[in-house]
Amino acid sequence: MEQITSSQQEVAPGSAGGQIRDRIPVRTKVAYGLGTGIDMWGLWLYPAVAFAVFNIYLGVAPWLVGLALTLIRIYDAIADPIAGWISDNFRSKFGRRRPFILIAGILSGLGLPALFLISPSWVDQTFLGLSVVFWYMIVSSMIYIPLMALYTVPYNSLGAEMTPDYEERTSVMTYRSSMQKIFEIGNFYALRFTNLSWFLLPGAVGKNTLLGMQVYTSILGLLMAAFAIIIFFRVKERYYERVVVKTKERISLKSSFYETLKCKPFRTMMGVGAAFTMGTSMVGALGYYATVYYVCGGSTINGDNWNFWMGFAFMVGGFSGPLILGRIARATDKKTGVIAAAIIGILGYGGSWFLYTPLIPWLQTIASGTMGLAAGGLWMLHGSIGADIIDYDELNMGIRREGSFTACGSYILKLGNSMGYFVSGLILGWAGFNSSHGAQAPETIFWIRASLASIPVAGLLAVIFFISKLQLTKQKCEEIRVQLESRRGKV
Numbered sequence: 001m002e003q004i005t006s007s008q009q010e011v012a013p014g015s016a017g018g019q020i021r022d023r024i025p026v027r028t029k030v031a032y033g034l035g036t037g038i039d040m041w042g043l044w045l046y047p048a049v050a051f052a053v054f055n056i057y058l059g060v061a062p063w064l065v066g067l068a069l070t071l072i073r074i075y076d077a078i079a080d081p082i083a084g085w086i087s088d089n090f091r092s093k094f095g096r097r098r099p100f101i102l103i104a105g106i107l108s109g110l111g112l113p114a115l116f117l118i119s120p121s122w123v124d125q126t127f128l129g130l131s132v133v134f135w136y137m138i139v140s141s142m143i144y145i146p147l148m149a150l151y152t153v154p155y156n157s158l159g160a161e162m163t164p165d166y167e168e169r170t171s172v173m174t175y176r177s178s179m180q181k182i183f184e185i186g187n188f189y190a191l192r193f194t195n196l197s198w199f200l201l202p203g204a205v206g207k208n209t210l211l212g213m214q215v216y217t218s219i220l221g222l223l224m225a226a227f228a229i230i231i232f233f234r235v236k237e238r239y240y241e242r243v244v245v246k247t248k249e250r251i252s253l254k255s256s257f258y259e260t261l262k263c264k265p266f267r268t269m270m271g272v273g274a275a276f277t278m279g280t281s282m283v284g285a286l287g288y289y290a291t292v293y294y295v296c297g298g299s300t301i302n303g304d305n306w307n308f309w310m311g312f313a314f315m316v317g318g319f320s321g322p323l324i325l326g327r328i329a330r331a332t333d334k335k336t337g338v339i340a341a342a343i344i345g346i347l348g349y350g351g352s353w354f355l356y357t358p359l360i361p362w363l364q365t366i367a368s369g370t371m372g373l374a375a376g377g378l379w380m381l382h383g384s385i386g387a388d389i390i391d392y393d394e395l396n397m398g399i400r401r402e403g404s405f406t407a408c409g410s411y412i413l414k415l416g417n418s419m420g421y422f423v424s425g426l427i428l429g430w431a432g433f434n435s436s437h438g439a440q441a442p443e444t445i446f447w448i449r450a451s452l453a454s455i456p457v458a459g460l461l462a463v464i465f466f467i468s469k470l471q472l473t474k475q476k477c478e479e480i481r482v483q484l485e486s487r488r489g490k491v
Helices: 026-033 035-057 062-089 098-116 120-124 132-159 166-193 209-234 240-244 255-262 264-281 286-295 300-331 334-355 361-397 402-430 442-467 474-488
Strands: 007-011 020-023
Touching (some): 026 035, 026 166, 026 209, 035 098, 035 132, 035 166, 035 209, 062 098, 062 132, 062 402, 098 209, 132 166, 132 361, 132 402, 166 209, 166 300, 166 361, 166 474, 264 334, 264 361, 264 402, 264 442, 286 300, 286 361, 286 402, 286 442, 334 442, 361 402, 361 474, 402 442
Antiparallel strands (some): 007 020
């Protein structure tokens, strides 16, 4: 095989017209996968620990924490299309994605601890009738979120530009999704980190969760900055010289959102992503509450320890999911892989009713591992299909708009997430949860468990419905590649 820039090419038996398979070196895939650590910790650590820090430790009302997370995600969703528009139209000797990945990635890492620079005394202080802590959550996030948007949109767009090959795209996304699950353990370990003796309060009355998070995010922030530097130097933009710089027309902000939604396969995949995101994020926080207040009888220290092991199980499942479902997709097609992931998710979330039990606490790790397997596989295939959709759009529109599709997709998914966080807070309030009580009322526990076991199942059934409408088959995608390469050459 002949080495060609950052990839290897070989003829694939039985492919359309003896088509060239485009292989990406493993070290390049791994370097790209490091970026999921920045995305995971910069975007998803905060909502993962928000209820534990701001509600359980500081005592801010759960509905207010949920409202803050909702407004933050809505603001985040608005920032993404702008970041995508800027990235698509940016030109430099380093490309249009990598400069943003470097600068925004470093700044996001250094700024992560600022999200938790709060004084407990602020809880009882109010502004416009609401806790000052609530307003700090909003203001600090309004400064931080644009930095993350300028990193995540170019980073996710870069993934769609790494190879034109139908099968290799699944491989790239498999590496990315598997590494994402490894880094996701950092989110689950966060609260266990606060159990270290450094943060325990005198007299065994609890722990200083806030101080623990300030130290923890400082460590993660340095790793995020290091990962951004590695990606900048190790991953190249394949389409930039061959396709992008030859395009004189600039992409309008309007096309970054409205015109992108005219693409039918893209709308189908947005239905898949939104159904999964809304269904699972609605109860994302409830899993932690079920562990602490049902399985562990109200002990936050025991609950945080189990939350770590559940995160570890989620990571193992999430690491395995792309590998297993990637094989299913290659043996059949990507659509079948998504359906398989949804069925596995239904078993995991529905089974939580039986597997979350104080009688045998470790059973909940089985539920968590199954959930991770489904999520890892589904999002891997979602990204792989997304790259195929961008080819489909280029064939019809004549330009490549990775940033527009990434931003628009992120906009829809984050709106779903924002609604989910708000509903989580409403469910806790409606169920009668009270952070000042160690043990919760039986009816409170019942509704937390029932919501955890039912709402995601409804979302996953909707995933199956939407993916069944997708018409981009492997044969169709390879025909599109042949047409594109005959028009503008290989990349």
